[in-house]
Amino acid sequence: MAEAENTAPNTGGDSSRRDFLIYGTGAVAAVGAALAVWPFIDSMNPAADTLALASTEVDISAVEVGQAITITWRGKPVFIRHRTEENIEEARAVDVAELRDPQTDEERVLKPEWLVMIGICTHLGCIPLGQKEGEPKGEFGGWFCPCHGSNYDTSGRIRRGPAPLNLVIPPYEFLEDTMIKIG
Structure with missing residues (x-):
């Protein structure tokens, strides 16, 4: 079967x-x-060393009124100026409607006495003069780019010359009255 x-x-x-x-x-x-x-x-x-550059803290307690310091953040110079009352008054007295890149002084600073901005000319990337004592500050008492003659005022706004924009304000905050965190 x-x-x-x-x-x-x-x-x-x-x-x-x-x-x-x-x-x-x-x-x-x-x-x-x-x-x-x-x-x-x-x-x-990003590598760890790049992330470390993402922000930096700056102690500004030793910067006297009228003095300026330059620090490096992300490979760029950052100008920090302890402005005088005269600098603040000059910056606020400007008619914003006459500016090429209109910004009030109040829009550019967190505290009127401290101006923090990236020190690179917005025309071709030069570093403007006026940060050190004795350097030419241009016609408006701020910064002067000798390469092509851009003049910035005491708030870092373009006033004369070929630069199209104001000096750039980086992201920053006050951690304390004497400590700034940039980035």
Whole structure:
């Protein structure tokens, strides 16, 4: 007599086990692929030394009224000037409608006596003079770019010359009365 074929219905035990193995294998493969790709994705993050430059704290307690200091932030010079009452009055007396890049002095400073700005001319990227004692400050008592003659006032606003914009104000805040965080 010939062997009888197994005609018993499939209860799904093999099928559900097969599905489990397929899904389990797929999950392990996905995790493995993610782990293999992660070092490449992580390498696109900024280096630790770059992140350290993202912000800087500056102690301004030693800066006398009328003095200015220059610090470096993100590879750029940042001018910090402790303005005199005369500087503040000159900056506030300007008719904003006459400016090429209209900004009031109040829009450019957090505290009137402290001006913080990036010291790069907005024309061709030169560093304006006027930060050190004895340097020419231009016609408006602020900064003067000798390369092409841009003149900035005591608030860092362009007043004469080819520069199209005011000197840039970086993001900053006062942590204390004598401590500024830039960035």
